[in-house]
Amino acid sequence: MASKILSQKFYAEMEKLIPRYPTRVALLLPALHQAQEETGWLPPEVLEEIGAYIGIHPAQVREVASFYTMYNLTPVGKYHVKICTNVACCLRGANELVEQVERKLNIQCGETTRDRKFTLMEEECLGACGTAPAMMLNDDYYENLDSKKLDQILESLE
Amino acid sequence: MSETLYIQHFNEQARPLSYYLEKMAGYSALKKALGMSADDIITEVKKSNLRGRGGAGFPTGMKWGFIPKQSSKPKYVVCNADESEPGTFKDRDLMRYTPHLLIEGMLIAGHAIGSSIGYIYIRGEYTREAKLLNAAIEEAYKAGYLGKNILGSGFNFDLTVHRGAGAYICGEETGLLNSLEGRRGEPRVKPPFPAQAGAFGGPTVVNNVETLTNIPFILNNGGDWFAKLGKLEKSGGTRLISISGHVKKPGVYEIAAGSMTIRQIIDQLGGGILGDKKLKAVIPGGSSAPVLTADEIDVVYDIEPLMKIGTMMGSAAMMVVSEDYCVVRLIQRITKFYEHESCGQCTPCREGCKWMEDVIHRILEGHGREQDLNLLLNIADNISGKTLCALGDAAAGPVTSFVKKFRADFEAYIRSGKNAQVHH
Ligand SMILES: Cc1cc2nc3c(=O)[nH]c(=O)nc-3n(C[C@H](O)[C@H](O)[C@H](O)COP(=O)(O)O)c2cc1C
Ligand code: FES
Numbered sequence: 001m002a003s004k005i006l007s008q009k010f011y012a013e014m015e016k017l018i019p020r021y022p023t024r025v026a027l028l029l030p031a032l033h034q035a036q037e038e039t040g041w042l043p044p045e046v047l048e049e050i051g052a053y054i055g056i057h058p059a060q061v062r063e064v065a066s067f068y069t070m071y072n073l074t075p076v077g078k079y080h081v082k083i084c085t086n087v088a089c090c091l092r093g094a095n096e097l098v099e100q101v102e103r104k105l106n107i108q109c110g111e112t113t114r115d116r117k118f119t120l121m122e123e124e125c126l127g128a129c130g131t132a133p134a135m136m137l138n139d140d141y142y143e144n145l146d147s148k149k150l151d152q153i154l155e156s157l158e
Numbered sequence: 159m160s161e162t163l164y165i166q167h168f169n170e171q172a173r174p175l176s177y178y179l180e181k182m183a184g185y186s187a188l189k190k191a192l193g194m195s196a197d198d199i200i201t202e203v204k205k206s207n208l209r210g211r212g213g214a215g216f217p218t219g220m221k222w223g224f225i226p227k228q229s230s231k232p233k234y235v236v237c238n239a240d241e242s243e244p245g246t247f248k249d250r251d252l253m254r255y256t257p258h259l260l261i262e263g264m265l266i267a268g269h270a271i272g273s274s275i276g277y278i279y280i281r282g283e284y285t286r287e288a289k290l291l292n293a294a295i296e297e298a299y300k301a302g303y304l305g306k307n308i309l310g311s312g313f314n315f316d317l318t319v320h321r322g323a324g325a326y327i328c329g330e331e332t333g334l335l336n337s338l339e340g341r342r343g344e345p346r347v348k349p350p351f352p353a354q355a356g357a358f359g360g361p362t363v364v365n366n367v368e369t370l371t372n373i374p375f376i377l378n379n380g381g382d383w384f385a386k387l388g389k390l391e392k393s394g395g396t397r398l399i400s401i402s403g404h405v406k407k408p409g410v411y412e413i414a415a416g417s418m419t420i421r422q423i424i425d426q427l428g429g430g431i432l433g434d435k436k437l438k439a440v441i442p443g444g445s446s447a448p449v450l451t452a453d454e455i456d457v458v459y460d461i462e463p464l465m466k467i468g469t470m471m472g473s474a475a476m477m478v479v480s481e482d483y484c485v486v487r488l489i490q491r492i493t494k495f496y497e498h499e500s501c502g503q504c505t506p507c508r509e510g511c512k513w514m515e516d517v518i519h520r521i522l523e524g525h526g527r528e529q530d531l532n533l534l535l536n537i538a539d540n541i542s543g544k545t546l547c548a549l550g551d552a553a554a555g556p557v558t559s560f561v562k563k564f565r566a567d568f569e570a571y572i573r574s575g576k577n578a579q580v581h582h
Contacts, residue, residue, distance in 0.1 A: 022232065025339060029320065029322070030321070067344075088477055090488075091477070124498065124499070125445075127247045130402050131408070141286070
């Protein structure tokens with residue numbers, strides 16, 4: 001195999017997890033998370049490297065990775081904006097927020113801006129319905145949103 | 159106000175071990191449990207009338223009792239922290255504010271079923287909560303509450319946080335177990351049930367976060383005490399309720415089980431309807447629960463009373479909808495969710511959810527036909543009870559109840575091509 005893409009740290013984290021599970025395949029979800037943290041998304045080479053490490057076929061890695069919405073199998077922008085539009089957030093105006101971002105960034109949901117700075121997505125319930133509407137920006141939650149607050153957050157991003 | 163177990167400890171920060179030890183009698187229940195036999199612990203949990211807080215309300219003591227005493231494979235305690243039922247956000251508070259309660263509950267479960275390995279399966283989006291749990295677990299290891307020979311008792315227990323990655327179906331316990339094992343989170347054929355062959359083929363207890371955080375209180379104060387906290391027979395303890403939607407004060411509240419009606423909860427805890435509008439509908443137990451109309455809410459909010467009127471308490475997530483919100487739009491969004499989250503294994507669920515969504519979407523867009531309503535009821539009926547897991551029923555129940563209870567709204571919408579009184 002070609003030279004490794006994933007870092008020493010990735011392998012060190014995985015070695016720590018090995019004794020935690022009775023099988024090696026159980027490392028797959030943690031490995032995909034850890035890898036995505038390093039590379040932002042999961043290109044085929046990374047899936048292959050994870051497969052080689054765990055000892056499964058790359059197709060099996062992809063089969064599993066593609067089941068879960070959090071694993072990015074295509075590149076995403078530097079800022080991944082995920083606005084919840086499930087029931088509680090809709091009742092509190094989430095659709096209007098999505099439209100606001102679409103207008104502001106000039107993209108549709110599911111798209112990335114040309115400068116690769118923003119990706120916008122609709123998200124299912126984030127478990128923040130008491131502080132709706134809510135969104136995630138990369139790994140962080142932003143809650144009790146309104147139009148002004150959302151604008152300020154987007155403006156503040158480099 | 160009656161006694162609450164949790165809410166007074168919910169604050170802006172995770173409660174560290176020192177707080178837990180001082181203010182919450184931390185790990186004293188574990189000490190007590192280590193001096194008891196497994197059978198005695200299970201008897202106490204049975205006496206408590208604790209019923210699972212994940213959605214199905216299954217008696218916890220009975221579930222633990224199903225685990226075989228002897229097993230050639232290791233046994234497992236798995237905490238369901240997927241919290242993916244729309245409208246539910248109580249487990250998040252339990253994990254971020256009182257993580258040690260969960261750890262202690264899992265330790266006691268482990269001792270009771272003879273397991274020395276636990277996993278907390280937490281939804282992937284809760285990165286912050288996963289970090290807080292890991293920090294608490296590290297504290298517990300350092301203090302000797304986790305690891306080998308805990309408190310000199312000879313009991314060993316290791317606990318690992320396993321992050322999901324965005325899939326509602328991983329809240330279903332066998333989908334969860336597949337996901338834990340590094341597979342697609344597709345539900346399994348049952349039997350075998352997890353108690354026989356669960357995680358990695360070993361006997362496994364799967365319990366919700368709140369179910370497990372109740373355990374230390376039960377051990378400390380006794381099963382009878384816990385049972386009496388509840389106001390109805392066969393339903394002990396308190397309930398954490400997630401209230402969202404059109405109320406003035408959304409949030410997590412705690413009540414003695416069966417002590418209030420839905421109307422009282424909305425008015426007294428939720429602060430009434432936003433903008434003092436009239437109530438249109440209440441979804442009482444997460445988005446999978448059949449909807450209630452404004453004149454059905456004088457019902458006691460607990461498992462049995464809600465079942466009697468054809469809905470369910472589920473995860474105790476109450477979504478409140480005021481008069482000017484369009485019910486067609488609401489059920490379209492709910493159905494889109496199930497269509498998106500169906501894992502695709504069972505044809506009735508995969509095809510039926512898509513079909514229902516198509517039909518409701520057509521209505522919403524102004525192209526509905528008179529016969530669409532009966533078509534929806536028919537599709538829902540053909541999903542219900544015909545799938546491997548309960549996602550199919552979770553999708554069908556809302557559609558059936560919305561169409562039946564708000565039929566006039568749907569018919570008016572179809573006739574005019576839009577919702578007459580409502581702006582979108
Ligand atoms: C589609 C579906 C989603 C579910 N999601 C959750 C969930 O997010 N959290 C949870 O605790 N239980 C969930 N459940 C229920 C679990 O399958 C299981 O009954 C529960 O974890 C058992 O724990 P308990 O007995 O402590 O309630 C779900 C069930 C289904 C069918
Ligand atoms: S509906 Fe948006 S966080 Fe639950």
